[in-house]
Amino acid sequence: MKNINITKKITQGMYVLTTKNGGCIVDAVSQVSAGDNPLIAVSIMKKNYTNELLKSNNKFAISILGKDVNPEIIKTFGFNSSRDINKFEKTETTKIEEIDVINNSLGYMICEIIDSIDNETHTVFIGKIIEADVFKEKEPMSYGYYQEHKEELLKVNTEKGKTAWICTVCGYIYYGDEIPDDFKCPVCGVPKELFKIK
Ligand code: FE
Numbered sequence: 001m002k003n004i005n006i007t008k009k010i011t012q013g014m015y016v017l018t019t020k021n022g023g024c025i026v027d028a029v030s031q032v033s034a035g036d037n038p039l040i041a042v043s044i045m046k047k048n049y050t051n052e053l054l055k056s057n058n059k060f061a062i063s064i065l066g067k068d069v070n071p072e073i074i075k076t077f078g079f080n081s082s083r084d085i086n087k088f089e090k091t092e093t094t095k096i097e098e099i100d101v102i103n104n105s106l107g108y109m110i111c112e113i114i115d116s117i118d119n120e121t122h123t124v125f126i127g128k129i130i131e132a133d134v135f136k137e138k139e140p141m142s143y144g145y146y147q148e149h150k151e152e153l154l155k156v157n158t159e160k161g162k163t164a165w166i167c168t169v170c171g172y173i174y175y176g177d178e179i180p181d182d183f184k185c186p187v188c189g190v191p192k193e194l195f196k197i198k
Pocket of ligand 1: 169172185186187189
């Protein structure tokens with residue numbers, strides 16, 4: 001391959017994917033057909049608990065985040081696992097077609113899963129839109145915008161006496177004076193060298 005970095009020029013967004021019992025932040029979402037019930041493709045890491053949930057659910061929702069989204073939503077859905085916390089307890093949601101959608105978003109699409117494709121790292125789920133609505137006409141947050149602004153978006157009140165380290169790839173924050181040598185980002189898997197002090 002001459003230069004794989006060209007893929008960074010693909011425009012992606014910031015979304016919360018939810019299903020029964022969990023959800024997570026996703027950036028790889030695409031409308032891949034037209035018609036009355038367009039198809040949506042969304043890709044989720046296999047190590048992600050939401051991937052497991054989707055394999056036993058038949059529906060998911062995509063809530064589209066705006067530039068003005070409360071960053072707590074990104075922290076809750078991006079840097080935690082639904083294995084450990086109930087993400088819906090910390091976030092205002094509305095149940096549509098039995099799925100929780102994020103109130104603090106630009107709107108949502110409810111999709112019925114019709115197919116999926118696996119590779120080594122990810123599963124691409126294909127869903128047919130069965131319901132959708134717009135909550136507000138504001139600018140969506142692109143993945144590029146998030147990457148550029150993640151430090152200010154995720155600004156934290158550092159706990160007393162602890163250093164906050166930010167993952168320069170995904171924005172995950174680690175607290176502690178030193179990062180252990182064998183540490184890997186729990187969200188994106190990169191080593192400690194890619195963390196810097198906030
Ligand atoms: Fe990371």
